Amino acid sequence: xxxxxxxxxxxxxxxxxxxxxxxxxxxxxxxxxxxxxxxxxxxxxxxxxxxxxxxxxxxxxxxxxxxxxxxxxxxxxxxxxxxxxxxxxxxxxxxxxx
Amino acid sequence: xxxxxxxxxxxxxxxxxxxxxxxxxxxxxxxxxxxxxxxxxxxxxxxxxxxxxxxxxxxxxxxxxxxxxxxxxxxxxxxxxxxxxxxxxxxxxxxxxxxxxxxxxxxxxxxxxxxxxxxxxxxxxxxxxxxxxxxxxxxxxxxxxxxxxxxxxxxxxxxxxxxxxxxxxxxxxxxxxxxxxxxxxxxxxxxxxxxxxxxxxxxxxxxxxxxxxxxxxxxxxxxxxxxxxxxxxxxxxxxxxxxxxxxxxxxxxxxxxxxxxxxxxxxxxxxxxxxxxxxxxxxxxxxxxxxxxxxxxxxxxxxxxxxxxxxxxxxxxxxxxxxxxxxxxxxxxxxxxxxxxxxxxxxxxxxxxxxxxxxxxxxxxxxxxxxxxxxxxxxxxxxxxxxxxxxxxxxxxxxxxxxxxxxxxxxxxxxxxxxxxxxxxxxxxxxxxxxxxxxxxxxxxxxxxxxxxxxxxxxxxxxxxxxxxxxxxxxxxxxxxxxxxxxxxxxxxxxxxxxxxxxxxxxxxxxxxxxxxxxxxxxxxxxxxxxxxxxxxxxxxxxxxxxxxxxxxxxxxxxxxxxxxxxxxxxxxxxxxxxxxxxxxxxxxxxxxxxxxxxxxxxxxxxxxxxxxxxxxxxxxxxxxxxxxxxxxxxxxxxxxxxxxxxxxxxxxxxxxxxxxxxxxxxxxxxxxxxxxxxxxxxxxxxxxxxxxxxxxxxxxxxxxxxxxxxxxxxxxxxxxxxxxxxxxxxxxxxxxxxxxxxxxxxxxxxxxxxxxxxxxxxxxxxxxxxxxxxxxxxxxxxxxxxxxxxxxxxxxxxxxxxxxxxxxxxxxxxxxxxxxxxxxxxxxxxxxxxxxxxxxxxxxxxxxxxxxxxxxxxxxxxxxxxxxxxxxxxxxxxxx
Numbered sequence: 001x002x003x004x005x006x007x008x009x010x011x012x013x014x015x016x017x018x019x020x021x022x023x024x025x026x027x028x029x030x031x032x033x034x035x036x037x038x039x040x041x042x043x044x045x046x047x048x049x050x051x052x053x054x055x056x057x058x059x060x061x062x063x064x065x066x067x068x069x070x071x072x073x074x075x076x077x078x079x080x081x082x083x084x085x086x087x088x089x090x091x092x093x094x095x096x097x098x
Numbered sequence: 099x100x101x102x103x104x105x106x107x108x109x110x111x112x113x114x115x116x117x118x119x120x121x122x123x124x125x126x127x128x129x130x131x132x133x134x135x136x137x138x139x140x141x142x143x144x145x146x147x148x149x150x151x152x153x154x155x156x157x158x159x160x161x162x163x164x165x166x167x168x169x170x171x172x173x174x175x176x177x178x179x180x181x182x183x184x185x186x187x188x189x190x191x192x193x194x195x196x197x198x199x200x201x202x203x204x205x206x207x208x209x210x211x212x213x214x215x216x217x218x219x220x221x222x223x224x225x226x227x228x229x230x231x232x233x234x235x236x237x238x239x240x241x242x243x244x245x246x247x248x249x250x251x252x253x254x255x256x257x258x259x260x261x262x263x264x265x266x267x268x269x270x271x272x273x274x275x276x277x278x279x280x281x282x283x284x285x286x287x288x289x290x291x292x293x294x295x296x297x298x299x300x301x302x303x304x305x306x307x308x309x310x311x312x313x314x315x316x317x318x319x320x321x322x323x324x325x326x327x328x329x330x331x332x333x334x335x336x337x338x339x340x341x342x343x344x345x346x347x348x349x350x351x352x353x354x355x356x357x358x359x360x361x362x363x364x365x366x367x368x369x370x371x372x373x374x375x376x377x378x379x380x381x382x383x384x385x386x387x388x389x390x391x392x393x394x395x396x397x398x399x400x401x402x403x404x405x406x407x408x409x410x411x412x413x414x415x416x417x418x419x420x421x422x423x424x425x426x427x428x429x430x431x432x433x434x435x436x437x438x439x440x441x442x443x444x445x446x447x448x449x450x451x452x453x454x455x456x457x458x459x460x461x462x463x464x465x466x467x468x469x470x471x472x473x474x475x476x477x478x479x480x481x482x483x484x485x486x487x488x489x490x491x492x493x494x495x496x497x498x499x500x501x502x503x504x505x506x507x508x509x510x511x512x513x514x515x516x517x518x519x520x521x522x523x524x525x526x527x528x529x530x531x532x533x534x535x536x537x538x539x540x541x542x543x544x545x546x547x548x549x550x551x552x553x554x555x556x557x558x559x560x561x562x563x564x565x566x567x568x569x570x571x572x573x574x575x576x577x578x579x580x581x582x583x584x585x586x587x588x589x590x591x592x593x594x595x596x597x598x599x600x601x602x603x604x605x606x607x608x609x610x611x612x613x614x615x616x617x618x619x620x621x622x623x624x625x626x627x628x629x630x631x632x633x634x635x636x637x638x639x640x641x642x643x644x645x646x647x648x649x650x651x652x653x654x655x656x657x658x659x660x661x662x663x664x665x666x667x668x669x670x671x672x673x674x675x676x677x678x679x680x681x682x683x684x685x686x687x688x689x690x691x692x693x694x695x696x697x698x699x700x701x702x703x704x705x706x707x708x709x710x711x712x713x714x715x716x717x718x719x720x721x722x723x724x725x726x727x728x729x730x731x732x733x734x735x736x737x738x739x740x741x742x743x744x745x746x747x748x749x750x751x752x753x754x755x756x757x758x759x760x761x762x763x764x765x766x767x768x769x770x771x772x773x774x775x776x777x778x779x780x781x782x783x784x785x786x787x788x789x790x791x792x793x794x795x796x797x798x799x800x801x802x803x804x805x806x807x808x809x810x811x812x813x814x815x816x817x818x819x820x821x822x823x824x825x826x827x828x829x830x831x832x833x834x835x836x837x838x839x840x841x842x843x844x845x846x847x848x849x850x851x852x853x854x855x856x857x858x859x860x861x862x863x864x865x866x867x868x869x870x871x872x873x874x875x876x877x878x879x880x881x882x883x884x885x886x887x888x889x890x891x892x893x894x895x896x897x898x899x900x901x902x903x904x905x906x907x908x909x910x911x912x913x914x915x916x917x918x919x920x921x922x923x924x925x926x927x928x929x930x931x932x933x934x935x936x937x938x939x940x941x942x943x944x945x946x947x948x949x950x951x952x953x954x955x956x957x958x959x960x961x962x963x964x965x966x967x968x969x970x971x972x973x974x975x976x977x978x979x
Contacts, residue, residue, distance in 0.1 A: 015116045033116065034143030037109070038151035045155055063112050 001082070003039060004067060004075040007049060011066035013056075014040065040065060048074055105156070109149055117142055163491075167498035174499055180962070181471070181878070182503070185464045188871040189507025189554060191864055192460030194514025197539070197547045199453035201519050203446045205537045207436055212350050213288045215393075220403065221430045222254065222390040224411070234428075234435065236390050237421075238366070239383040240414060241281075244390070244427060247410055250403035251392035255280065255287035258379075258388050259358055262372060263642060263832050265335040266322065272832045274642075275318075277336075278353065278360040279369050285313075287393050288354065294319075295330040295345030298365055306380060307371045310341040311364075316349040318361035336364065337372045337642075338830065354391060356436065357535075374644065384421040392429075404429045456864060457554060459600060463872040464503065465558035466593050470879025472566050479566055493563045500559025508551035515539060515547065521860070525853060593879075594912060597872040601916025601956055602923060604865030608948045609924035611859040613931055616940035618784060618851050626677065626843065627778035629717035633806050633839035634813035635676065636820060641801035643830045651732075651799050653827075658709055660827070661807060664819045671715035671806040672795050674707040677780045678843040679804055682706055687791060688760040689748040690768065700763065701748060704780050704790040707798045713739075713775055715808045723755045723773030730794040736761075737794065738769040744789030745774045761793065769793065783848045806839060813838055866952060869916070870959040877909050877963035881970075888967055889975030898968035905967045909960020917953040924949065 006012070006020045018033040043049045048071035056062045067075070120138035125131055139145070175182045210216040222244060223234030236244070238256070245254040257280040264275040282303025291297075293316065302309035312334060314323070323329050332343050341364070352359040369376030379385050394403060411427030430438070437443045482492060522537045638657075640650045658670040675681030686700035694700070710726040713719075721742060730737050738759065745754040754774055760766040769791075777787040795803070809816050817836050824833045881888075888901055928942065 013115075014112060015119045018116070032143030033120070033141055034113075034145065034148035037113070037148050038155060041152045041155035060115065061111070062115060063108070 001075065001078045003036070003043065004048065004071055004078070007065055007067040008072065008075060011064050013062040013064050017065065043071070047071075105153070106149075109152055113142075113145060113149065117145075163494075164498075167495050168502070170495065171499040171502045175502060178471075181467060182506075184871050184874055185467050185503050186506045186510055188460040188463045188467075188868060189504060189551075190510035190514050191867060192457035192554065193508050193511025193547050193550050194518060195456040195864065196450075196453040196550050197511060197515025197543055198518025198522065199449045200546045201515070201537050201539060201543050202522055203450055204540075204542060205522075205535055207433075207442050207446045209356070209542075211354060211356075211432060212352055213290055213354075215289070216432065218394045219287075219391050219432060220251075220394060220400070221432065221435045222392055222407065223428055223430065224386055224425050225428045226425050234389075234430070234438075235386040236388045236427075237383050237386045238380045238388060240386075240422070240427070241388055241390050243414060244407075244410055245281075247413075248392075248403075248406060250395060250398045250406050252395045253283050253287040254390060254392035255284040256366065256388040256390045257281070257284055257354060258366075259355070259360065260373070261642075262336045262364075263338070263830075264361070267333070267335070272335075272830065274832055274834045275361045276358060278363050279366045279372075280363050281366050284354075284363070287391060288351070289393070290348055290351045292345040293348045294327065295343070297345060298363075302365050303367055306367045306369075306377075308367065309365055310339060310368060310371075311344045312336065312341045313345040313347060313363045314343060315347050315352070315359065315361055315363070317352070317359070319346045322361075339368075339371055341368075352536075354389070382421075383418055400429070400431070452861075456868070457550065458557070459596075459868050459872075461554050461558040462596055463868060463875055464507075464554075465562055466596070466872060467875035467878065468500070468558065468562040469565065470875050470882060472562065472879075472882075474882050475566065483567070489567050492567045496563035496566065497555065497559050500555045500563070504551045504555040504559070507554070508547055511551070512539075512544070512547055515543065519543075521856070524849075593872075593876050597869060597876055597912055598916040598919060600865065600869040600872050601913060601952065602920035604862055604869050605917065605920025605949050605952050606923045606927055607858060607865055608862035608952065609920075609945055610927060610931070611855055611862055612945040612948050613928060613940055614851070614855045614858065616944055618848075618855060620940070621783050622848075626783055626847070627718065627776055628677065629808075630840040630843045632809045632811070632813055633715070634809060634816050634820070635679070635835070635837055635839040635842055636805050636807070636833050637802070637835045638805065638824075638831070638833065639802045640831060642832065643828070645801075647799075650801055651796075654795065654799060654803060657805065658711065660823060661805065661820065664807075664816060664823060666809050666811060666816060666819075668808045668810050669711050669715045670709075670808070671712040672709035673712055673804050673806070674795070674798075674800055674802070676706075676804045676806060676839070677778060678839075678845075678847040681802065681804065682780050684788075686763060688762075688764040688766070689744075690758045690760065692748045701744075701789060703744060704788050705761075705793070706790075707793045707795040707800065709795045712792070712806075715806050716778075718778060719776045721774045721776055722753075723771070725773055725775070726792075726794045731796040732799075734797075736767060736769040736797060737772045739773040739775055739792045740771055741775050741787075741790045742777050743787045744791060747789055759791065761791070779847065781847060782851065784851050866955060869952075869956055873909060873912060873956055873959045874963060876912070877905060877960050878966075880908060881905060881963045881967040884967075885970055885975045888970045889972040892970070892972035893976065901968040901970070902961075902964045905964035906957070906960055909964065910957045913953050913956040913960070916956070917949050920952065921946075921949040 002021055002024075003017065006017055006024070012020065014036055015033075018036055040049065040051075044051060048068060049065050050068050051063050051065050053061055054064045117135075117138050120141065121131075121134045124134035124137055129137065142148075211219060213219065221234065222236065222241075224236045224240060225234065236256070241254070241256045248254065257278050260277055260279055261274050262277050263272045264277075265272045280298070282298045282300050285292075285297035292313065295313070297313065298311065302311060314329070319325060319329065329343055329346065334341050334343060347363075364372070366380070369379055373379075375385075379387060392403075394400070407427045407429045411425065414427070415422040415425055479492060483489070516539055519537045519539050523535075525535060525537075640653055645653065654672060658672055661667060661670045675683065682704055683706075684702050685705050687703045687705070688700045692701075708726070710728060710730070713725050722745075723739075725739060726737070738761070740754060740759075748754075748759075749757055754771050756770065758768045758770050761769050775792070778790070779785055780788065780790070807813065807816050807820065820836065821833050824831055891901065891904075892898075924945075925942070928945065
């Protein structure tokens with residue numbers, strides 16, 4: 001889900017994606033960068049993202065990933081169900097406190 | 099694969115880039131180069147794992163793995179060709195046996211009718227709760243009412259087997275052929291199409307005697323008309339009546355009956371013109387002889403149809419109490435009809451069970467063989483487990499090897515099955531109507547064999563695979579414990595027991611075959627009690643041409659003398675039935691004055707009516723009294739001749755001449771015995787001599803009779819003159835079934851025994867082969883497991899000879915155990931057989947050699963692994979572990 005969210009903001013290549021996620025979470029999420037790759041392949045297979053080879057500013061060939069319409073839809077539904085879950089947990093915790 | 103490579107390369111470069119970028123950023127923030135790269139790599143994670151996992155997302159990884167497995171499996175199997183060959187042989191026997199037995203079961207019972215959607219066809223029949231006949235036949239009026247009134251069936255058709263005299267053209271020789279009279283909607287009910295012409299139309303089913311049309315079966319069209327496409331519209335003569343051919347049936351449709359395949363079909367409405375009883379058969383409600391089949395409507399269930407049939411049956415019983423009281427109408431499925439009252443069901447079950455047992459034994463042997471290689475492969479497997487191969491992956495790999503074996507075994511098994519089917523085809527059924535036992539190796543058998551192959555993979559492959567990949571298999575890396583195969587004592591013991599019992603069983607089966615063979619040999623030497631050479635057999639039935647009683651008797655009175663006029667004929671016999679033929683009956687007779695024990699009220703005797711020259715023609719000696727003469731005719735005293743068995747049994751210690759017996763039950767007329775003849779065999783060469791009584795043909799004439807011509811030379815040469823003679827007497831009278839008597843006797847009375855012996859011997863041979871593979875597997879395992887021990891022995895001075903001896907001894911002991919067990923069992927079996935067949939009792943010595951022979955062969959099988967053992971390099975063996 002985080003991959004999709006990050007890609008929604010702007011298409012990136014894998015390394016940039018890894019950096020973005022690390023930064024956004026303030027280094028709280030320590031994930032091995034490599035684990036991105038299988039996840040990206042899965043999303044490619046499910047057609048939630050698309051990829052193409054581009055030339056980077058310093059003339060290197062990089063593979064850029066972009067979110068697709070289906071990806072956006074999935075993200076939306078994931079977010080709403082995540083929010084619902086969060087809401088439920090919060091309420092339970094609040095009850096526990098009181 | 100190109101796609102896969104491209105993907106691989108791209109992924110690699112992506113990952114390289116990622117790590118490079120990461121390292122660069124670190125360097126820019128001041129980290130030294132080497133450390134930057136190290137950190138970048140670390141933060142990335144396990145590169146190999148990542149690339150593999152990424153690739154695994156896409157499907158071709160699965161295919162790749164399967165392909166890898168296959169290639170590896172093939173390499174493994176090729177490395178040990180001997181082992182592979184033996185495993186494949188075992189499986190071939192298992193699959194082949196099942197394949198052959200399946201075609202037997204198919205031909206006897208399982209094959210569905212050759213029509214579309216055979217599950218929709220049901221049998222309709224009349225039943226009576228108190229009746230003694232098991233028949234299921236209906237009368238035409240009942241059928242017609244059922245057809246018209248029922249709502250469960252889309253179509254209901256009736257049919258009946260009939261023999262008619264068929265002539266291609268007027269003036270051509272008439273032959274008796276099997277045909278079916280069918281209702282007009284028959285082909286519609288069957289839903290089969292003709293390959294030429296048309297089927298019967300409903301209009302042809304309305305007026306009796308009007309539409310003389312006929313439809314040929316495909317086979318008859320091929321044999322009689324040489325597949326001539328212009329046959330439609332041609333005339334043919336059936337029972338002297340002119341018919342027109344209107345169609346030829348499809349090759350696949352052999353008829354609605356499993357056993358009898360008619361040559362042609364005629365409308366039921368023609369019955370009154372074709373036979374005397376035809377009129378009655380169509381009109382009399384009480385004459386029940388028709389088979390009826392109906393095709394169920396798609397929206398009706400079997401239960402509904404059965405319920406409706408009951409109601410209709412009751413209605414008929416109420417409307418026609420004279421003929422239908424207590425009768426009901428029932429619906430049965432095809433399988434129910436085939437199983438009803440016949441031995442087919444149990445036979446098929448028994449046969450399939452035996453085949454299944456053979457397969458299980460074969461699989462057990464192959465499993466044993468596979469396990470025997472476990473020690474050798476332990477290191478390979480442990481290594482692969484250690485570097486991270488999943489257990490499931492390894493099991494899949496091993497199963498792939500097993501699957502390959504199974505595939506090879508299945509292919510070889512088809513060859514074995516084919517041979518088996520060829521053998522089965524030799525079986526002939528003794529019956530008056532030509533019965534078709536069609537053993538085929540068709541798609542059903544092939545699919546069945548494939549299934550067996552798949553099943554067997556799991557039967558023999560799974561357990562060894564799972565065992566080999568066990569956790570403690572990893573211990574093998576560290577060094578094989580010296581205990582070797584002592585590790586799994588109960589398993590080894592079980593395998594020993596399996597091999598031993600296989601050997602023992604094979605010996606028993608082979609002994610049975612040997613005993614039966616020796617018995618047959620003895621009977622062949624003794625002979626059937628009559629002459630079979632130089633004899634030509636022909637049959638007549640003047641009632642087919644509507645001869646009256648007087649006319650028939652005259653015909654038969656004159657026949658022998660007329661036939662004697664043919665040059666080359668030495669004597670002529672006339673009989674109601676000849677040995678080895680289809681018409682010899684056994685009847686209950688009551689000898690006068692004989693005290694029957696309680697529960698018995700008569701003597702079962704073979705009986706036939708014969709002319710005076712019968713015994714002379716067949717070379718059967720007169721022991722007492724006289725044979726029949728021309729004086730024993732219809733006006734004279736009723737006389738009879740009995741054979742020695744009858745005389746000794748029912749008039750013991752007395753002179754049977756002059757004694758009398760009731761020819762039939764105890765109220766039947768008495769006949770006086772005037773002679774005693776030597777014993778003859780009647781139905782089978784190996785039968786026990788039965789009591790027989792003969793009557794003069796003239797005193798008890800009948801319409802159907804067999805004629806034997808004794809020739810001074812080749813009996814076949816008399817065929818044409820005989821037919822010519824009969825034609826000159828009456829061109830309408832058919833002479834049928836002209837054949838050599840020797841052939842008939844051989845086929846009907848001797849071959850069945852031979853066939854059974856061959857079948858049993860084949861089973862015994864299969865058993866021996868399986869034992870060989872079982873023993874081989876066991877020995878191979880032992881050799882592999884004890885390599886270290888062999889190494890030690892050889893290192894301390896044992897010579898190759900000694901090593902061979904050790905293992906040979908081990909194998910021989912197993913074989914001996916099996917042989918002794920088999921010997922004991924076969925002696926017991928021999929005794930049992932002697933009790934069951936008292937006259938056939940080959941001496942013990944003659945069939946005892948079976949056991950030692952099997953022992954030698956089996957021990958020989960242990961030689962190969964034993965020699966392999968001797969070639970173990972002691973240095974390598976000791977070092978490896």
